[in-house]
Amino acid sequence: MTSEEVRRIAINTGGGDAPGLNAVIRAAVLSADRRGWEVLGIHHGYAGLLDTSKIETLDLKSVRGITHLGGTILGTANKGNPFEMPMKLPEGSMTEMDRSDEVVENFKRLGLDALIAIGGDGSMRIAQKFQDKGIPIVGVPKTIDNDLAGTVATFGFDTATSVATDAVGRLHSTAEAHERVFTVEVMGRYAGWIALSCAIAGGADVALIPEIPFDIDIVCRKIMSREARGRRFSIVVVAEGARPAGGDMVTQGPKELGREVLLGGIGVQVARQIEEGTGKETRNLVLGHLQRGGTPTARDRVLALGFGAAAVRVIAAGESGVMVALDPPDVKTVPLSVATSRLKTVPLESDIVCTARDIGLCLGDE
Ligand code: F6P
Numbered sequence: 001m002t003s004e005e006v007r008r009i010a011i012n013t014g015g016g017d018a019p020g021l022n023a024v025i026r027a028a029v030l031s032a033d034r035r036g037w038e039v040l041g042i043h044h045g046y047a048g049l050l051d052t053s054k055i056e057t058l059d060l061k062s063v064r065g066i067t068h069l070g071g072t073i074l075g076t077a078n079k080g081n082p083f084e085m086p087m088k089l090p091e092g093s094m095t096e097m098d099r100s101d102e103v104v105e106n107f108k109r110l111g112l113d114a115l116i117a118i119g120g121d122g123s124m125r126i127a128q129k130f131q132d133k134g135i136p137i138v139g140v141p142k143t144i145d146n147d148l149a150g151t152v153a154t155f156g157f158d159t160a161t162s163v164a165t166d167a168v169g170r171l172h173s174t175a176e177a178h179e180r181v182f183t184v185e186v187m188g189r190y191a192g193w194i195a196l197s198c199a200i201a202g203g204a205d206v207a208l209i210p211e212i213p214f215d216i217d218i219v220c221r222k223i224m225s226r227e228a229r230g231r232r233f234s235i236v237v238v239a240e241g242a243r244p245a246g247g248d249m250v251t252q253g254p255k256e257l258g259r260e261v262l263l264g265g266i267g268v269q270v271a272r273q274i275e276e277g278t279g280k281e282t283r284n285l286v287l288g289h290l291q292r293g294g295t296p297t298a299r300d301r302v303l304a305l306g307f308g309a310a311a312v313r314v315i316a317a318g319e320s321g322v323m324v325a326l327d328p329p330d331v332k333t334v335p336l337s338v339a340t341s342r343l344k345t346v347p348l349e350s351d352i353v354c355t356a357r358d359i360g361l362c363l364g365d366e
Contacts, residue, residue: 009113015119018120018143116308124323175235178233179233185267214363234280249263
């Protein structure tokens with residue numbers, strides 16, 4: 001399909017929100033408008049193509065003044081994969097149902113030429129399946145976790161890292177005043193990008209990440225060696241996916257049907273073990289969704305606006321089945337299959353890990 005043949009496109013935001021979603025929407029709508037295309041906003045991820053009652057036309061007025069706003073004007077959901085929709089059976093038990101054909105029918109009925117799907121790895125996997133069913137899709141990589149393959153960065157990560165860095169920085173004074181240890185549990189799911197980055201930038205003493213299983217004795221030794229040098233406080237950043245060598249990740253309960261298992265709880269466990277191992281008073285702080293809230297950083301805004309505009313250029317060029325991706329200094333495309341082929345975790349030999357070790361940040365393994 002050429003640029004002249006495109007009449008109407010749609011856009012949705014799926015998975016956990018990330019600062020910058022509204023900037024992508026604004027750039028996509030402005031770029032589409034310049035080409036004379038109509039844009040429909042689909043609410044609450046792919047679920048909005050099942051119940052189409054809330055679909056709205058996005059015009060220049062709808063996206064005025066939203067670049068700096070967190071959240072998403074379209075709402076989002078991290079339940080609601082149309083290929084595995086949770087459904088209650090008459091006897092009360094839950095099952096999953098494939099309703100993807102209804103989405104395809106509605107897409108055609110609405111006269112749509114392409115869909116811009118903004119999301120993380122889960123949304124890109126769904127995008128790939130709909131592309132295979134005939135819906136032309138261009139993905140936009142969003143997640144604070146920065147774990148999508150094929151792109152150097154996802155938008156949202158810089159903001160989350162800045163919030164976490166600020167928190168680690170602020171903890172220094174109270175930790176020092178009380179001669180305490182603080183554990184700070186940060187998000188990131190199975191990747192340690194946020195934890196490692198905020199620990200380095202915020203001057204923490206220990207960073208525990210999923211990629212490097214930790215030994216609590218090594219962590220305690222690091223704290224006591226600081227103590228011996230008169231540094232009677234320590235800050236330990238703990239990724240929510242961190243786990244002890246030979247142990248498991250801590251979850252907030254069993255996996256619910258239709259959504260990923262929720263990680264969380266390792267921070268307080270590490271705090272208790274540090275208290276036992278060092279005798280030092282230890283407090284735990286869980287940063288949680290603060291990392292996703294509020295205004296995106298300038299870097300995330302520029303990245304998100306770039307992704308939104310690029311997605312429209314990709315559609316205009318007749319391409320689909322791809323995700324826009326940062327390949328500095330440009331935004332390029334990668335096949336959706338590349339984006340979903342693996343999770344981009346922190347490579348053990350990478351520069352960021354070497355930097356951490358060189359500046360004396362303990363990673364719990366040596
Ligand atoms: O993927 C983004 C993320 O914030 C993860 O870092 C975290 O594990 C998860 O989402 C939390 O999900 P929810 O918003 O459902 O609590």
